[in-house]
Amino acid sequence: MKKKLMTLFMGTALVMGLAACGGGGDDKGGGDTADAGGQKIYDQKCSSCHGGDLKGAVGPNLTQIGSKYSKDEILNIIHNGQGGMPPNVVTGDDADQVAEWLAAKK
Numbered sequence: 001m002k003k004k005l006m007t008l009f010m011g012t013a014l015v016m017g018l019a020a021c022g023g024g025g026d027d028k029g030g031g032d033t034a035d036a037g038g039q040k041i042y043d044q045k046c047s048s049c050h051g052g053d054l055k056g057a058v059g060p061n062l063t064q065i066g067s068k069y070s071k072d073e074i075l076n077i078i079h080n081g082q083g084g085m086p087p088n089v090v091t092g093d094d095a096d097q098v099a100e101w102l103a104a105k106k
Contacts, residue, residue: 035101035104037094037097037101038097038098038099038100038101038102039101041090041094041097041098042098042101042102045089045090045094045098046059046089046090046098049085050062054105058084059084059085060083062102062105063105064105064106065102065103065105066102066103066104066105066106067105067106069103070103071099071100071102071103072099074098074099074102074103075095075096075099078090078095078098078099079091079095
């Protein structure tokens with residue numbers, strides 16, 4: 001019985017720990033620069049589709065996205081989605097930081 005209870009407790013702790021790592025959009029970056037904040041948000045919200053190295057996975061390659069789209073155009077894509085990308089994956093100030101960071105990728 002103790003073994004089952006301990007397994008249940010450890011499983012619950014693992015799930016709760018992983019859920020906390022997913023990060024909501026409320027993290028303001030704690031004084032990070034816009035570049036560091038944009039990259040951190042990208043890593044949390046976008047890298048699963050666009051890759052940690054921006055080279056694409058499920059989503060397209062973003063390594064030189066700033067040479068194709070302006071910050072405002074990138075922000076529009078983030079807000080409205082495009083192709084298979086759903087809208088509002090990132091919102092508010094976080095979306096602005098990601099758009100600014102990606103617009104610098106030329």
